Amino acid sequence: MSAAGRSFAGQAAVALLALSVLLGSCARSGGGNSAPRKNPLDGAVGATLPVAPQILVDQFGYRPGDDKVAVIRNPQVGFDADQKFSPGAAYEVRRAADGTTVFTGTLQAWNAGAVEESSGDDGWWFDFSSVKVPDRYFIYDTQRKLRSPTFSIGDDVYKKVLAAALRVFYYQRNGMAKTAPHAEPCWTDAAAYLGPDQDSQAHDVNDRDNPAKVRDLRGGWFDAGDTNKYVTFAAQPVHQLLTAYQDHPAAFTDDLNIPESGNGIPDVLDEVKWELDWLQRMQYPDGSVALKLGAIINANPSPPSSDRTPRFYIPACSSATIAAAGMFAHAAYVFAGFPALSGYAEQLRSRASKAWSNYQSLPVKQTDCDQGIVHASNADWSAEDQAGYAVEAAAYLFALTGEPAYQDYVKAHYKEAKPYHDSGWSRYRPDQGDSLLFYASLKNADGDTSRAILADKLADVNAATGIYGFSANDDLYRAYLNDAQYHWGSNNPRANYGSSNLDVIQHAIQVKDPQPYRQRALGMLHYFHGVNPLGMTYLTNMYSLGATRSANEIYHTWFQPKTKWSDAVTSECGPPPGYVPGGPNKNAAQDGVPATLIPPTGQPPQKSYKDWNVIWPDASFAITEPAIYFQSAYVKLLSAFVQ
Helix, strand or coil: CCCCCCCCCCCCCCCCHHHCCECCCCCCCCCCCCCCECCCCCCCCHHHCCECCCEECCCCEECCCCCCEEEEEEECCCCCCCCCCCCCCCEEEEECCCCCEEEEECCEEHHHHCCECCCCEEEEEEECCCCCCCEEEEEEECCCCEECCCEEECCCCCHHHHHHHHHHHHHCECCCCECCCCCCHHHCECCCCCCCCCHHHEEECCCCCCHHHCECCCCCECCECCCCEEHHHHHHHHHHHHHHHHHCHHHCCCCCCCCCCCCCCCHHHHHHHHHHHHHHHCECCCCCEEEEEECCCCCCCCCHHHCCCCCEEEEECHHHHHHHHHHHHHHHHHHCCCHHHHHHHHHHHHHHHHHHHHHHHCCCCCCCCCCCCCCCCCCCCCHHHHHHHHHHHHHHHHHHHCCHHHHHHHHHHHHHCHHHHCCCCCCCCHHHHHHHHHHHHCCCCCHHHHHHHHHHHHHHHHHCCCCCCCCCCCCCCCCCCCHHHCCCCCHHHHHHHHHHHHHHHHCCCCCCCCHHHHHHHHHHHHHHCCCCCCCCEEEECCHHHCCCCEECCCCCCCCCCCCCCCCCCCCCCCCCCCCCCCCCCCCCCCCCCCCCCCCCCCCCHHHCCCCCCCCCCCCCHHHHCCEHHHHHHHHHHHHCCCC
């Protein structure tokens, strides 16, 4: 069941089971998070000291020149209100290998001791930014004799994390066998949905018995925890991965151990190409594009290859057509930079042009193509959304072709894009905001339009309260998110908040000081990595990559309860490393979670989370389901800090 289209606005390593000895009790906390287990990177001394769940750090680490601030939390409101913590007077940074103290300092009470409403906690900050020497460390409370999770300092602390997050797209591939050496032994599976009447023989849901309409629609990515595929929902991940590569090409390598690794093309682009191959199959000769592909009954296959359910597609729809036009054009622009992909890029260019022409030929845009017959989420876009994606497509088509008609369209319609209908520029429909800034960066763009876009971005920076910059009193966890964004899939806008702040630096927006925007983006990243009220990394099964507490369970049809993939601590394998779950959801009860399940219900917004994976009636999908758009938002943010 996809997380998109419900209540949220707008829209690699084997599990090392020998290392699953727990530090302390194995009992679940109230938040459903397992006690920390031994970390292979703890070091000789670090491994001997107990971890305090109230002393929070980025569990993967910090780059030498970045701010480094541990958060010490004292719960006051919520499921853990009885877990009070009073820290000692002196805190130290110690080397994990030998226990040597490298820094001593005192704590600073956050906001004069106030309780932060969104988390229900008060606490302290411990600033150790002066520690810059690459090594493995932990924070130590000298009075209580407790430590934080261990962490690294180094230029490449996030490199392997990015690799794991990108490899999630490989595990989400439809129609490809996951086999050694590319898939780790725990997560091998035969190719899914290539059987009779499945994706290579998909039927039109509106004309099911017509053999002339049977189509080969194999490939692409599973959208989320379900195995359906949506053209409209593909727009954010395809564009974000392409933009991440354009902005930070050095972050992306050709050695992620996917089948295409070593071909001379960065693996992130190989993954995008896998999705584009499917998108091309969804296009009709007239340029229009089918909307969606999936089952018409609730199937929960584990593993995906076990599913023999017939699959059906929803035929052409204007929303899918304009979405594909933009994706084809953007990819063609990027792929044209690689000689080996020049022919493929030319195919995409032609397809983008045909899709654009087909979309523009429709006097009335289609907004009700998805009747809910094909599961699960509604893939339709409103006319307003389609207008925004038309601006996006025109921007990339102009960059690709230089044809004046596309530039004229951008000039006439750019204010129809999402940034002009929301604060925060790129927190929702983030690819539309990215496309406007991309257009403004083009040397042949219209000067007045480019200046207007950049000025409007600056105006958004100055006006969007709580979205840009860093303010010490905004958030105990140094990663403020407006309470309204703690909805289904909150990790999506969280990552996009970070990237919207980085826009200020990437596009040289004329602010007085860019540093607060970098701080805000890093704060969002550290939140994903453990500096949050749950003290867990919002990435699955990252123990072998340095995490002390990790998301152990996600709602995913493959990794169902009572299978070997269910839980990273208690089952044989758990889910693969690197999946980003949906995140805290203050609307959990309205979204199907029983109100009696506390947490995630009845909590401050930041604690509206439970690490669990139970199908209906618990509706864990409203909290822990991953999605390719959550994944791409996180990858885009993280890539800015991987060089």
